[in-house]
Amino acid sequence: MAPAVLIEGLQKRYGEVQAVKDVSLEIKPGEIFGLLGPNGAGKTTTIRCLCTLTLPDAGRLEVNGLSVIDYPRQVRQRLGYIAQDVALDKVLTGRELLELQAAIYHLPGAIARDRIAQMLRLLELEDWADKKTGIYSGGLKKRLDLAAGLLHQPDVLVLDEPTVGLDIESRTAVWQFLRQLHAAGTTILITSHYLEEVDALADRVAIIDRGEVISSGSPAELKDQVGGERITLRIREFTDADEAESARALLQDLPMVQDAIVNSDQGNSINLVVEPNADALMTVQQQLKDADMPIFGISQSRPSLDDVYLAATGRTLMDAELAAVGQRDMKKEAKQQNMRR
Amino acid sequence: MSSTLTPRRADSIENPQLQQWKASLEESAIAHPPGVFSPAFIQETLALTRRLFIQLQRRPSTLVAGIVQPLMWLILFGALFQNVPQGLFGESQNYGQFLGAGIIVFTAFAGALNAGLPVMFDREFGFLNRLLVAPLASRFSIVVASALFIAAMSLVQTAAIVGLSAVLGAGLPNVGSLLLMGAIVLTLVLGVTALSLGLAFALPGHIELIAVIFVTNLPLLFASTALVPLSFMPGWLQFVASLNPLSYAIEPIRYLYLHPDWQFSSIVFQAPWGSVSMGLALGILVAFSLGALALIRPLISRRIA
Numbered sequence: 001m002a003p004a005v006l007i008e009g010l011q012k013r014y015g016e017v018q019a020v021k022d023v024s025l026e027i028k029p030g031e032i033f034g035l036l037g038p039n040g041a042g043k044t045t046t047i048r049c050l051c052t053l054t055l056p057d058a059g060r061l062e063v064n065g066l067s068v069i070d071y072p073r074q075v076r077q078r079l080g081y082i083a084q085d086v087a088l089d090k091v092l093t094g095r096e097l098l099e100l101q102a103a104i105y106h107l108p109g110a111i112a113r114d115r116i117a118q119m120l121r122l123l124e125l126e127d128w129a130d131k132k133t134g135i136y137s138g139g140l141k142k143r144l145d146l147a148a149g150l151l152h153q154p155d156v157l158v159l160d161e162p163t164v165g166l167d168i169e170s171r172t173a174v175w176q177f178l179r180q181l182h183a184a185g186t187t188i189l190i191t192s193h194y195l196e197e198v199d200a201l202a203d204r205v206a207i208i209d210r211g212e213v214i215s216s217g218s219p220a221e222l223k224d225q226v227g228g229e230r231i232t233l234r235i236r237e238f239t240d241a242d243e244a245e246s247a248r249a250l251l252q253d254l255p256m257v258q259d260a261i262v263n264s265d266q267g268n269s270i271n272l273v274v275e276p277n278a279d280a281l282m283t284v285q286q287q288l289k290d291a292d293m294p295i296f297g298i299s300q301s302r303p304s305l306d307d308v309y310l311a312a313t314g315r316t317l318m319d320a321e322l323a324a325v326g327q328r329d330m331k332k333e334a335k336q337q338n339m340r341r
Numbered sequence: 342m343s344s345t346l347t348p349r350r351a352d353s354i355e356n357p358q359l360q361q362w363k364a365s366l367e368e369s370a371i372a373h374p375p376g377v378f379s380p381a382f383i384q385e386t387l388a389l390t391r392r393l394f395i396q397l398q399r400r401p402s403t404l405v406a407g408i409v410q411p412l413m414w415l416i417l418f419g420a421l422f423q424n425v426p427q428g429l430f431g432e433s434q435n436y437g438q439f440l441g442a443g444i445i446v447f448t449a450f451a452g453a454l455n456a457g458l459p460v461m462f463d464r465e466f467g468f469l470n471r472l473l474v475a476p477l478a479s480r481f482s483i484v485v486a487s488a489l490f491i492a493a494m495s496l497v498q499t500a501a502i503v504g505l506s507a508v509l510g511a512g513l514p515n516v517g518s519l520l521l522m523g524a525i526v527l528t529l530v531l532g533v534t535a536l537s538l539g540l541a542f543a544l545p546g547h548i549e550l551i552a553v554i555f556v557t558n559l560p561l562l563f564a565s566t567a568l569v570p571l572s573f574m575p576g577w578l579q580f581v582a583s584l585n586p587l588s589y590a591i592e593p594i595r596y597l598y599l600h601p602d603w604q605f606s607s608i609v610f611q612a613p614w615g616s617v618s619m620g621l622a623l624g625i626l627v628a629f630s631l632g633a634l635a636l637i638r639p640l641i642s643r644r645i646a
Contacts, residue, residue: 051474052473052474052645053470053473053474053645054645055645069645072644072645073476073477074476076474076475076476077363077366077476079474081470081474083467083470083471085467087466087467087468087470087471088468089392089396089468091395091396091399091400092392092395092396096392096395099388100388100389100391100392101471101475103384103385103387103388103389104385104388104389104471104472104475104476104477105475105476106366106381106384106385106476106478107359107362108362110358111356111358111359111362114356114358114359115356115359118356122354132399148471150354152359152363153355153356153359153360153363180354181354184353184354184355186354
């Protein structure tokens with residue numbers, strides 16, 4: 001069976017900027033695939049190439065075995081694309097937008113009516129269907145956009161940063177809906193710079209940084225590759241640096257501790273990487289007790305996708321994000337994205 | 342969004358009829374790509390046109406302004422030259438009668454010239470991407486939808502101008518002449534709409550598009566026979582005005598006002614290089630529109646975005 005989406009050696013340059021250097025990935029039918037990376041990593045450009053909005057400089061792109069470059073029309077019929085910024089015509093009602101959407105995908109009249117009613121019901125938009133979209137809230141707009149993207153029952157649904165700018169309730173609802181779609185067998189490609197989003201939804205993930213895929217696999221696999229477990233502990237609610245440092249030195253001596261640092265951003269808490277070990281917490285507590293040190297809080301966790309990103313790039317996703325925001329004019333870029341063709 | 346978007350077991354995400362239709366499509370789509378004037382093309386064109394009319398219906402100010410403005414032109418500009426001695430404006434009995442044809446064409450032209458703006462805003466707001474990721478039979482449906490909309494607007498405006506001109510003493514052409522006037526307006530509108538949409542796809546943003554509209558609009562009016570006859574102009578301007586497509590729409594309409602018994606061989610105006618018959622003027626207009634469509638074709642028919 002052909003992969004739902006195949007991308008091989010994708011490259012795209014905009015003038016001076018090499019937006020995508022080398023992206024390859026393969027999405028199996030029915031899975032949720034997450035493309036994770038900081039802003040500016042090349043996620044949106046990759047998506048735009050896949051959705052026939054941008055002509056790549058090099059690389060192979062296929063949807064269900066069909067070449068995106070050679071059969072763009074057929075690929076468009078199979079893809080549903082939900083852009084990062086919801087673009088609705090504020091003068092149209094939700095139903096009118098869906099009717100337009102049905103017509104540009106050439107759904108026959110009777111099927112279109114039936115399908116529009118179905119999608120309105122499914123996304124609980126019935127009460128809003130005949131109101132102009134100009135008065136919709138952000139969450140409602142996203143729901144209508146989802147209904148529009150799914151109207152023609154695409155084989156692959158592509159979502160670019162689906163929950164950016166949504167409140168927490170709306171985000172949870174979008175996640176829930178995507179899980180429901182997943183259960184019904186829809187293949188989903190989602191980009192995100194939110195770790196939790198990809199962790200919560202994706203069966204498999206590719207981490208992308210500066211236009212290249214730096215790591216891919218299931219979230220669990222990626223975390224296992226990084227290895228170890230994390231212990232975060234605080235001596236006091238606000239520990240002074242000297243005391244934290246002496247505790248760190250003390251814990252570093254334990255044979256099971258692979259790495260120990262004092263995190264000054266989090267009130268001088270101590271972050272440990274330890275060998276997976278049932279007694280890890282106990283051992284740490286005992287070591288501190290023997291030295292007469294108090295413990296304010298202690299917790300143990302598996303490595304996160306952020307640790308995966310850190311291991312691959314030497315910086316945390318948050319740092320990359322902040323660096324990117326400092327360098328870039330996001331508003332201008334969003335506009336350019338729409339204009340680039 | 343409320344967090345109550347809970348799966349309702351009764352509502353499947355799949356739709357069996359749609360699934361069936363999709364399967365039938367897969368077989369035929371690769372073998373027979375739909376082209377211009379296929380049922381798919383007509384379906385998408387009508388839907389895009391409907392959107393423009395819904396917008397107009399809910400925001401009628403464009404239509405109101407579009408009718409009031411040419412009527413004000415007609416009244417105010419007509420009054421400016423009201424006392425010009427008869428005979429200066431060729432065969433026309435008064436300036437009002439002379440001016441009517443110019444205002445009809447200029448109004449239609451200005452409307453068509455602005456046709457690219459909504460498309461440019463769709464592009465800037467990302468709405469155009471919604472159309473570009475869809476399997477449109479041809480992106481010419483976007484052009485045709487705009488042209489249909491502008492054409493309908495222009496015909497309403499033309500009717501209003503013809504009506505007011507009649508009240509102001511310009512007389513009313515017979516039905517055959519009115520139909521030909523409609524056809525002339527539509528041909529010009531198609532060509533200019535195509536050019537404007539081409540610009541909307543080619544220029545970087547709405548600022549640039551507005552700049553182009555700004556420097557095109559009035560100069561083309563003044564360098565045409567809309568306000569004064571060729572004989573009024575210095576030689577070089579006569580030359581320019583005789584190259585201006587607007588003149589090839591204005592002069593036939595003006596002729597129709599004066600000659601209910603027109604023929605395709607009737608001479609409608611004297612260009613510096615020779616006389617232009619009704620048939621030739623119409624031929625040049627049609628050629629202009631087809632040329633405009635051919636010119637924008639590479640922009641519109643790119644396969645990837």
